[in-house]
Amino acid sequence: MINNSKLAGLAIGAAVFLVPALRAQQAPNAAQDPGPQISVDGYTYTQRTLFQRNIGGPDDQTTQFPPHKIIGNIYYVGTNSLAVFLVVTPDGDILINSTYERNLPVIMKSVEQLGFKLSDTKILLGSHAHGDHQEGDALFKQATGAQVMAMAEDVPALEAMKPGGKTHPIDRVLHDGDEVTLGGSTLVAHLTPGHTRGCTTWAMKVQEGGKTYNVVIICSMGVNPGVKLVNNPDVPDLAAEFTRGFETMRSLPCDVPLGSHTGMYNMQEKYAKLEKGGPNPFIDPQGYKVEMDIDEAMFHAILTQQQKDAAAGPGSTESTR
Numbered sequence: 001m002i003n004n005s006k007l008a009g010l011a012i013g014a015a016v017f018l019v020p021a022l023r024a025q026q027a028p029n030a031a032q033d034p035g036p037q038i039s040v041d042g043y044t045y046t047q048r049t050l051f052q053r054n055i056g057g058p059d060d061q062t063t064q065f066p067p068h069k070i071i072g073n074i075y076y077v078g079t080n081s082l083a084v085f086l087v088v089t090p091d092g093d094i095l096i097n098s099t100y101e102r103n104l105p106v107i108m109k110s111v112e113q114l115g116f117k118l119s120d121t122k123i124l125l126g127s128h129a130h131g132d133h134q135e136g137d138a139l140f141k142q143a144t145g146a147q148v149m150a151m152a153e154d155v156p157a158l159e160a161m162k163p164g165g166k167t168h169p170i171d172r173v174l175h176d177g178d179e180v181t182l183g184g185s186t187l188v189a190h191l192t193p194g195h196t197r198g199c200t201t202w203a204m205k206v207q208e209g210g211k212t213y214n215v216v217i218i219c220s221m222g223v224n225p226g227v228k229l230v231n232n233p234d235v236p237d238l239a240a241e242f243t244r245g246f247e248t249m250r251s252l253p254c255d256v257p258l259g260s261h262t263g264m265y266n267m268q269e270k271y272a273k274l275e276k277g278g279p280n281p282f283i284d285p286q287g288y289k290v291e292m293d294i295d296e297a298m299f300h301a302i303l304t305q306q307q308k309d310a311a312a313g314p315g316s317t318e319s320t321r
């Protein structure tokens with residue numbers, strides 16, 4: 001156990017060593033290229049605007065969003081754009097996505113505002129091995145003693161993530177379909193690769209008002225600017241991995257879509273509705289389908305563009321997509 005001021009001190013100390021993890025995900029010349037464009041459900045997106053929708057502005061990744069109950073025993077404790085979920089059980093809590101180390105004080109504040117304690121966190125899970133979702137794992141483990149569990153295919157990328165030189169903790173290696181259970185709540189880890197090799201979509205059943213709902217926390221099916229789907233030396237079958245990921249996403253029953261970025265499930269819009277009362281706005285099976293339609297259409301548009309560029313041969317275009 002550790003007190004709150006010590007927790008905050010850990011986070012402030014760690015901020016000195018911050019790595020701009022998002023930058024590492026982008027090719028240097030991809031910063032301004034809008035990329036392919038798609039239209040789904042009356043909205044138009046480019047690869048750039050979809051990426052931007054997810055991360056928001058720089059402050060959105062660190063600004064506390066009002067913590068709130070989502071459904072059943074699932075609560076929101078993240079920032080404007082980086083989603084953090086708390087599953088509260090009689091035997092302790094499960095936290096999903098530590099995000100950046102510098103967000104620890106904000107997450108702790110949100111947990112406390114809901115009447116819970118961060119030190120009750122027994123298990124720490126993550127969406128995928130990018131810094132904006134899992135950089136804080138080691139710090140969270142130091143602060144809470146939680147067991148960190150991660151999908152096998154993401155372990156190498158996680159182990160390479162060492163903020164301030166800290167070793168990335170991994171207490172249990174998970175495989176596709178594995179269950180994580182605490183205090184009567186069970187989360188199922190679904191491997192939905194592409195965005196990262198071990199990208200993990202979490203599924204859980206919750207009860208509310210005498211009904212059972214399927215909750216799905218979307219890992220991410222986005223292709224970040226600069227990522228090569230064709231002729232990628234690190235992951236030769238990246239397009240095939242994404243395709244498998246979409247197959248799994250489409251097979252999951254979903255009443256309540258959530259995601260690693262709040263834009264994936266229109267959190268801010270739904271929260272505004274929540275404030276007004278009425279039916280739970282987070283129950284939105286159609287929203288899940290639309291999000292998959294957007295991601296899949298964008299994936300195919302990017303793949304087609306990159307295949308064209310590759311067929312045209314080197315030097316024929318400046319695009320690396």
Ligand SMILES: [Zn+2]
Nearest residue numbers: 128130195220
């Ligand atoms: Zn990511």
